[in-house]
Amino acid sequence: MSELIHPLHRFIRPSVTSTTNCPGCGNGIVAQAILRAIDELSMDLDDFIFVSGIGCSAWIPSPFFNADVLHTTHGRPIAFGLGIKMGLPEKKVMVISGDGDLAAIGGNHLIHNARRNVEMIVVCLNNSIYGMTGGQAAPTTPMGLKTTTTPYGTFENPFDIANLVMAAGASFVSRWTTYHPRQITTTLKKAIRKKGFSFLEVITQCPVQFGKKTGSGSSVQMLREYKEKAISVKEAAKLSAEELPGRIVVGELVNTEKPEMVEEIMKMKARASGVKK
Numbered sequence: 046m047s048e049l050i051h052p053l054h055r056f057i058r059p060s061v062t063s064t065t066n067c068p069g070c071g072n073g074i075v076a077q078a079i080l081r082a083i084d085e086l087s088m089d090l091d092d093f094i095f096v097s098g099i100g101c102s103a104w105i106p107s108p109f110f111n112a113d114v115l116h117t118t119h120g121r122p123i124a125f126g127l128g129i130k131m132g133l134p135e136k137k138v139m140v141i142s143g144d145g146d147l148a149a150i151g152g153n154h155l156i157h158n159a160r161r162n163v164e165m166i167v168v169c170l171n172n173s174i175y176g177m178t179g180g181q182a183a184p185t186t187p188m189g190l191k192t193t194t195t196p197y198g199t200f201e202n203p204f205d206i207a208n209l210v211m212a213a214g215a216s217f218v219s220r221w222t223t224y225h226p227r228q229i230t231t232t233l234k235k236a237i238r239k240k241g242f243s244f245l246e247v248i249t250q251c252p253v254q255f256g257k258k259t260g261s262g263s264s265v266q267m268l269r270e271y272k273e274k275a276i277s278v279k280e281a282a283k284l285s286a287e288e289l290p291g292r293i294v295v296g297e298l299v300n301t302e303k304p305e306m307v308e309e310i311m312k313m314k315a316r317a318s319g320v321k322k
Contacts, residue, residue, distance in 0.1 A: 052084075053077060053080045053081065053084060055111075056080045056083070056084075056090055056110060056111060056112075057109055057110070057111060058108055058109060058110065058111040059111065060108070061108055061109055064109075065101075065104050066101070066104070067176075067251075067252070067253045068252075068253075068264075069250065069252040069253070069256075069263060069264030069265075070101065070249075070250070070251065070252075070253075070264070071170065071172070071223035071247070071249030071250045071251075071264070072101065072102060072104070072105055072170065072249070074223045074226050074229075074249070075102075075105065075141075075168065075170055075223065075229065075247055075249065076105045076109060077226065078226050078227075078229040078230045078233060079105070079139075079141070079168065079233060080110075081230045082229075082230045082231075082233035082234045082237060083237070085230065085234060086234055086237060086238075088137075088237070090110060090111060090112035091112070091113075092136070092137050093112055093113070093136065093137045093138070093139055094112070094113045094114075094115070094129050094133065094136050094137070094138050094139075095107070095110055095112055095113070095114045095115070095139050095140075095141060096114070096115045096117060096122040096123075096125050096126045096129065096138065096139070096140045096141075097114070097115070097116050097117065097122055097140070097141050097142050098117055098118070098119055098120060098121060098122040098142040098143075098146035098147070098151060099117075099118070099119040099120075099142075099146055099177075100119075100142060100143040100145055100146045100175070100176070100177050101143060101170075101172070101176045101177045101251070102141060102142050102143035102146070102169075102170035102172075102249075103116060103122075103141065103142050103143065103146065105141050105170075106139075106141050115129070119146060119150055119151075120146055120147075120149065120150030120151030120152075120154070121151060121154065122140045122141075122142050122146065122147070122151065122154075123140055123147070123151060123154040123155055123158050123165070123167065124151075124154045126138045126140045126158075126163075126165045126167075127154075127158055127163055127165075130163060130164060130165055130307055131307060131310075134164075134307050134308075134311070137166070137237060138164075138165040138166070139165070139166040139167075139168065139237075140165060140166070140167045140168065141168045141170075142168075142169065142170070143169065143170050143171070143172065143176075144169060144170070144171040144172065144173065144183055144184065144185045144204075144206060145174075145175045145183045145184070145185075147167070147169050147206075148169070148183075148184045148185065148204050148206050148209070149183060149184045152184070155167075155209075155210065155213070156209065156210070156213040157213070158242060159210045159213035159214050159215035159242050159244065160213050160214040161214075161242070161306040162214060162215065162216050162241045162242045162303055162304065162305050162306055163241075163242055163305065163306045163307060164239075164240055164241055164242070164305050164307060164308075165242060165243070166233070166236045166237060166239075166243045166245070167242070167243065167244045167245070168233075168245050168247065169206060169244065169245065169246045169247065170247050170249045171185055171206060171246055171247065171248050171249065172248075172249050172250065172251035172254075172255055173185045173186050173187065173203070173248075173251075173255055174186055174192065174251055174254050174255040174258070175254075176251040176253065176254045176255070179193050179254075180192055180193045180254035180255070180257075180258060181193045181194040182194050182195045182199045182201070184201075184203060184204045185203045185204055185206065186199050186201075186203055187199070187203055187259075188200070188201070188202060188203065190258060190259065191258060192258060206246050207219075207220045207244070207246045207298055208298075210242075210244045210246075211298060211299050214242075214303075215241070215242040215243070215244050215299070216239065216240075216241030216242055216243070216299070216300070216301050216302065216303050216305075217235070217236055217239045217241060217242070217243040217244065217297075217299065217300050217301075218243075218244045218245075218246075218297075218298045218299045219232045219235075219236070219244070219245050219246070219296065219297045219298055220245070220246040220247075220248070220293070220294065220295050220296070220298060221245070221246075221247055221248070221295050221296075222247065222248040222249070222268075222271035222275055222293060222295060223247060223248070223249045223250060223268065223271065224268045224271040224272050224275065225271075225275070225295065228295070228296075229245070229247060232245055232297065233245065235297075235300070239300075240302075240305050240308070241302075241303065241305050248271060248293055250264045250267035250268060250271075252264045252267060255267075271293065274291065274292055274293045275292075275293045275295045276292045276293065276294055276295070277294075277295060277296050278294060278295070278296040278297065278298060279296075281294045
């Protein structure tokens with residue numbers, strides 16, 4: 046009997062024999078969706094440079110992907126991604142990290158590179174908590190939730206990250222949950238081809254930290270909740286503001302064309318040097 050080999054196995058670094066992910070974590074769903082998008086586009090990992098910050102989600106490209114990967118300091122993956130894109134504009138830069146890394150300490154890098162419309166793909170895995178370091182409250186933690194750092198309940202209003210990035214000026218923004226792996230793949234294929242800042246928020250389960258604190262429990266229960274709460278952009282448009290709380294609006298939130306910063310800088314340099322284009 047021949048050994049079964051996963052069709053995406055060739056994208057995994059040969060030295061990787063185990064995972065740091067907890068049982069039930071959504072990281073594997075997102076990792077497969079990313080690799081499947083690249084495969085379906087007939088692209089190779091050599092076409093990409095992956096960047097991650099600090100947190101559970103940052104372990105997706107590092108060390109799993111057999112590619113050029115920068116595992117950077119906390120909150121700085123988008124800043125590193127900008128530097129890579131400026132130096133190697135022909136490469137596809139994909140940032141993969143979590144809500145705490147990208148929206149808390151990395152918040153300014155997120156909104157300003159969305160404003161600049163720098164061409165890169167940012168995949169934000171939002172589990173609404175700091176999962177790796179003990180279950181502290183994050184910028185996305187629901188109001189009132191008891192966490193390690195808020196034993197009497199959170200008292201801060203959470204970010205809607207996708208809306209934040211849209212308001213900052215990104216040209217492509219989408220949101221899905223880990224219940225929607227095929228839709229994540231389809232969206233990523235669009236994001237990879239997009240000339241501009243492409244942001245994908247994936248609502249993902251953390252049964253070990255968030256699941257226990259909310260009573261959602263297992264990853265299966267959390268995925269069932271995503272299925273029940275998810276509502277398409279078109280469906281959401283029919284509801285009033287009072288009817289939307291508690292729902293997860295999924296789909297393509299914005300897809301527009303606007304100047305991309307690196308390309309504009311290249312044009313400026315050409316004008317400054319007297320080269321006609």
